[in-house]
Amino acid sequence: MTATATSPTTTKRHPIRGFLYGIVFGLGLAMIAIGQKWVALGTWPPFIIFIVGIVIGTAWSTFGPAKAPKGASPTRPADPSPPPAPEPEDSPAEATAAETEGEAAEDVVADMDEADEPDAGIDSEA
16 A cells, blocks of 8 residues: 655735735724724824724734635546547448538539529610
């Protein structure tokens, strides 16, 4: 029996993305606090709320739960698929049908050539 080695699933963390989300979160919290008149605009609390938002965003992206990987891990097939079977050659019935279609097409072309010739029996200047 051969043992197959499986690679451990690694999770990707995005601290820079968390920092950017923290900026948005901190600004939002600071604006709500100012809008609700919980803090005054020219004081330190809005700035502190902004910094706390950045810390929360960065910490969450670094230590919070990671998303599950999308889809299953790629696996290599054990046996390659067999090449496709060659197409069978045309049967005699199909060959006769193709020849008949070809002859019909030649007849149509011949009829079109005859239609291009002016008729001798019709007087165009009357």
